[in-house]
Amino acid sequence: MENQLLTTTQAVDPVFIFILGCCFLLLLGITAAMIYFVIRYHRSRAPQPTSQRDGSLWLEVVWTALPTLLVIGMFYYGWSRYLVLREVPTGALKATAVARMWSWEFQYENGKTSDVLYIPVGKPVEVDLQSKDVIHGFFMPAFRIKRDVVPGMKNHVWFVADKAGSYDIFCSQYCGTGHSAMIAKAQALPPEQFAKWLSETTNGAENPAHELLEKYGCLGCHTEDGTKKVGPTFxxxxxSKVKVTVGGKEAEVVADDAYLHESIVAPAAKIVVGYPPVMPAQTIPEAEVKVIVDYLKNLK
Structure with missing residues (x-):
């Protein structure tokens, strides 16, 4: 079978089973040999050594050659399938995964963005990996792929979803206090349903503020439903009255328009008590800041 016809699971699973099988056979063989020698050469059966040989050339050749061939075989099998994971099939759908503390954003060639990675069933998907801040890791257990996402370094993964469904996406590198919450979903859709979704031009236009919160990674730390994450809920x-730390001293402020604006453009100015000062400063156009503030005012 040619590399282009393999999926990532077809490339990885046989190697895993092969290595696991070899380890299991070695375990059985070594354990059986140990039990045999313990019984056969127990002191009660052989109180004195009976062999006068001090070595065996053929035995040393065998126990050196066989493990060497086994390791070389494992390496070759694994390397050949690793190359499959790096060679993207022709005609793959292109998308980009943008990682930031602590959320994922997925972008498509037509400009569409989403916090869910929508993919078509049965078609290879190539995902370029980018990081906005620190080292992250793009990990999809269902497709046996895990790749570091390093700032300034080009990297990619590819995979094929053979059936419709929802698949988890994790960050495999500890990237700060919100690392455990950096979880996203890949949603595999039938090709015609995916094409319809991709061709839609609204892209969140019904709720532009929510789209901006996704764009700037706000929802990686904050929620809109009252649930607490790394940062307070919106x-x-x-x-409301908020206890904050200003210049090392605690104070109570009212979350009004000025407070929300300052928290977005200068997050280190006032730190909410009980939460880490990890919100990164970002350059956000004033018009977009106003849209976000107006939206937050209505999240009662």
Whole structure:
């Protein structure tokens, strides 16, 4: 079978089973040999050594050659399948995964973005990997792929979803306090359904503020439903009293328009008590800041 016809699971699983099988056979063989020698050469059976030989050339050749051939075989089999994981099939759908603390954003060639990686069933997908801040790891257990996402370094993965469904995407590198919450989904759709989704031009236009929160990675640390994550929830924030640390001293402020604006453009100015000061500063156009603030005001 040619590399182009393999999927990532077809490339990885046989290698794993081969190595696991070899290890299992070696375990059985070594364990059986140990038990045999313990019984055969127990002191009660052989109180004195009976052999006068001090070595065996053929035995040393065998126990050196066989493990060497086995290791070389494992390496060759694994290397050949690793190359499959790096050679993207012709005609693959292209997407980009942008990682930031602590969320994923997925971009398509037509400009569409989403916090879910939508993919067509039965078609190879190539995902370029980018990081906005620190080292992350793109990990999809269902497709046996895991690749570092390093700032400034080009990297990619590819895979094929053979059936419709939802698949987990994790960050495999510890990237800070919100690492465990950096989880996204890949949604495999039938080709015609995926094509319809991809061709839609709204791309969140019904709720532009939510789209901006996704774009700047806000939802990686904050929620809109009251759930606490790395940062405080947006729900019910506007108009509430918030305990913050300013210049090393605690104070209580009202989450009004000015507070929300300052928290977006200068997140280190006031740190909410009980939460780590990990929100990165970003350059966000003033018009977009206003859209976000107006949206947060209505999350009651």
């Amino acid at each position: 729900k019910g924030l506007y108009g």
